[in-house]
Amino acid sequence: MPKQMMDTLTESMYYVLMAFRVKDCCGTDIVAFIQDKTKGQVQIGPGTLYTILSKFEEEAMIKEIAVEGRKRTYRITDKGCLVYQTELNRLRRCVQDGEGI
């Protein structure tokens, strides 16, 4: 089941990985990044974000690098970068296919 989930990233997952491509992040940083990047078009709830981060960590796509008090910061791994790049290419193909009609 987890592999199926990661075959195609959802919109929220994609933006979360995008945030990690920019810098190491904690939960609030990610939400702020997505809010800023999408001008509020994409909203991500903390419950959903927690599930996504747990899943990414379980799949070794991100790793925890710092704990300050109760704040945890994560960094993207090579596997996470690869998944992000694959998804980006897939979306490009989708857009090209759509524009080619």
Place this chain on the structure above:
Amino acid sequence: MKTKYQFINIHMFERKALESYLHEMALQGWCIDKLRFCYLRFRKSEPCDRYYHVGFDNDTGIFMQVYDEGKDSNYTAFMESFGYKYISSIGIMRLFESETDDTMFSEPEIDERAFRSAVYRVESTKSVYPFIAFLVLFINLTYFSSLWDLASNAYLFSRAVVAIMTFYCFFQMIPYLRYCIHHREQTDVKIFNRMRTLNVIVPTTLLCIILYCLTPQKYYVSFGIVIVLIFTMRGLLYLAQNHTRHKTLWRTIIIVGYIIGYITTIRYTYTLPISSNIDTGKPIFTAKDFDKPIDGVSNIYEKSVLMKHLDYIDDYASYQYYHVEDTVLAGYCRNQILKNYDISGEEPKEQNGVQYYQLSLGNARNYQYMLVKGNDFLIIGDHLEEYLALFQERV
């Protein structure tokens, strides 16, 4: 601080209904304070427009579902960093409060999958396994029970408790089975009214039925009076608390008055057993003798609210004696005794006003006759004539 308890057992798939219910309660001035396995605790406050959010932390260990507070978990810290205030938790459910109605979950595809896996994990532990465990225990207790178990209060009590728990767990399991079939989360706030009814009325009714079955009819009046006293006492204490100036004095007067009332009721209706004085002939215990067994006689006797049983052996005689109490289950007990000696369908013979059955050979210690008079049963080996006379005289 004024607090209020609601006896509700929350299932995970009722989280949306719970959020709405807690919001309504906050508007009425009752803010939730604690979420527990079978109740919610509210504290009195000013009516306020607060929103509640139920999250679920899948990292909670399966054995910590009842005891884990969840206050220090990563999940709680994560939510608090987004401005949600932690209130309480039970198992993997985490309850948060916020000033706004922003939802904690934004993507159904991800959330639904995680949620269903959490529901299956939690509810199977909470709803299904307890029912199976109690059902197995109930069947086990019923299947392997014998006639002598009826003469044990401990056994009757344990079977009553297991029966109540089996029914209760079954009712608790129904909503989960419904969720497994339809995969629809409960959103109707009225569910909690029904649940309160279920949680309070069903166990109380079952308990009353069991008490009714186990109580000798001669105690009905006294028990009734005690129950009435219990219910009126609470009302009077409430009046003393809210409508009197000298609260402590009035409370003391009421409590002392009720204690006197209880004692008087019990003393008035409870009659002490009459002591026996057997000095000749073979010693037969009867129902009256049970509270004062004869010294120096080797015997095993048991008594419960349903019946009394004596297994008597000495150098001269051996017999078994049963006395069935006058309860609703008296007929059942009588049938069990006859069934135990394989004479359920047989017609008794009668002599000197005492009925007796001839038992088939092969029973333990070669018991040959069963003497019956009303609710008393005497099972003997020989000396039928003597025992008939003695039984008629003593019982």
